[in-house]
Amino acid sequence: MRLALYVTCLVDLMRPSIGFASLRLLEALGAEVVVPEGQTCCGQPAWSAGNRALASDLAKQAIAELEGFDHVVIPSGSCTDQIRHVYPQLFADDPLWLPRAQALAARTHELASFLADIGKLAQPLVEFSGNVTYHDSCKGLRQLGIKRQPRELLLKVQGLTLKEMPDCEECCGFGGAFSVQFGDISARIVDRKCEAIAATGADAVVGGDLGCLLNIEGRLRRRGDEKTRVLHIAEVLAGGAAE
């Protein structure tokens, strides 16, 4: 099995440990894992801003870079949704690019769902001692139907107890550019998430999208919570997060 790891622009810049943890997990499946060198950004920010032309340019670059693998794996539901569902829309009227976009869409997977459903990861690589609560990121949950997979994986981790929070499916308020354009509204939304996390008494909140995690961690710290760890699921399954 030949896999491409698409680390996402946010992981590349803001938290490389998630990329390395993803790499170790995919290699543990016995797969050949390639990190295509020309990857930058999937173009979602341009799409979300309503700029179809720029989004298409970046989509073409990503398609050319990522096609030809058995699977493309991404430690983000949001970027996976962009490739799975938006790329084919972008090229709906382009007979040259549409088949390529569709072929890539069919082979592109979010990390946790890939590990659980296709890779069949038998055993996480590290142990974790403590309680965690899982935040379902919106695109993964509603566009990709990811709900069961991260929980299945977390329950395999030695020493880990899953303590679900009510409203785990509620948005954290990140929303990409939304969190900067409407920072004050976003802060009220993430406040509710912070309260829900605190109510579980969990040692860590775990998620599958770095954007949400930066938003949650940033607000938890600003509210004075120095204790609750904020981790990507790859970091829980394979370690490597900064202490």
Add this chain to the structure above:
Amino acid sequence: MNAAAKHSQAMHFHARAGEKVRNPALQRALQKARPLFVGKRQKGLASLAEDGLDFTNLRSTAENIRNRVLADLDVWLELFEERATASGAEVMWARDGDEVARLVVEIAQKHGVRKVTKSKSMLSEEARLNEALSAAGIRPVETDLGEYIVQLAGEPPSHIIAPAVHKSIGEVEALFAEEHGRPQQARTSADIPAMAREAREVLRQHFLSADMGISGANFLIAETGSAALVTNEGNGRMVTTLPRVHVVVTGIEKLLPTLEDFATLMRLLPRSATGQSISNYVSLLTGTRARDVGALTPGPSPAGRGEMGAPLHDGQVPEGPEKTVFILVDNGRANLLGSAYQDMLRCIRCGACMNHCPVYFSLGGHAYGWVYPGPMGSVLTPLYTGIENALDLPHASTGCGHCADVCPVGIPLPSLMHRLKEEQLARGLRPWSERLALRVWAWVAGRPRLYRWLTRRVARYLDWLADGTGRIRIFGLAPAWTAERDLPVAAGKTFHELYAAQKRK
């Protein structure tokens, strides 16, 4: 500028939102209401399963019914007009809100009306009907409890099914004490029934003394020429049956072909709105009061209110108004037919989209600046008042998609907001700074080598700003982020930089 745009405050969304997020009383009211709305709908959907029904299947049936109406709206409207007229009602057409207001005032004046009771109608908000009536010396009295409260406060409703959801008990008590001429008391939620009783007693006098009733319609039924009204407080019945004149003001898109279609939609509407399997009152209003038994003719169009379609039996008193007028309103709806936004016309006004919206529950409805708040408002306000008059609304979304998930008629609200964003850009309505930043970023992201070089520099810069703490507290490039959050950062090197170094080893 169209008539609706004159009174829209949607251009000031961001400033208004800023006030709302900093209003602790409002935040408390909203946080109390949110779990109730969500929990009630969940129970409502669970009750579908008890009836052996499945939400997904039912939703696609409802979606098809609504699409069928919209595909031939003109035909269904003609049929409705024919059947409604045959049953004794009058049907009028209004192009916009101003025309609605003019027609209603004319009808009131023609019938010597001095007081009007109103059952909840969002369309009357589009038409600013209360203002127009008052200006003509006619007193409008809102009779839905929530609408009554916001009318006393001189505010528009902040939610389409819970107009006063933004008000605390204390605020309502102050309004009641003043209006009902009594001293203010300390109130808790245990007093809500007593306060409702108090309003009911006051409203009863208005019901009995009003000359005209104005209602909306949840649906119009083409085959019978009826208005369907779904309410919980019983005020709708009083408004539509007691006064001499009844005016139904509703949008042209509210049509359903048959009563059977209505039954299907009714499985979804109350459950999606309040979680009820059926609302306390469901009224089908057809025609006018029968003059006498002889005036009734059996046939497809039922005449007289009472048993649908049946002649009055001995001793039955004819009920209902002497005059019924339907005012069917366009106000921007016809423009959406055949457009990329036609899906929005399926909306049945249940409020589920706002009830599950993280943005709505951080602000309440008033921040949205026009009649409809929440995700439906973020689509309808630009479409009905002009895209250029509501630039923030389609962007004021986290893209979480919860609204589309819960919509009982499958409206792809996030996709419609996205289309509005594309249209803003195509019409040059986005700020130049935003367009430039996006172009520069995309230009760099399109050149992987340059991108690598630049991101390495940015990683160093972020690390320097964090100064060994792992987080940035004030970030000049995105001050809105760090106004209320830290920015967690990693240790100065990008993934690709570290990975390349690892491979070299």
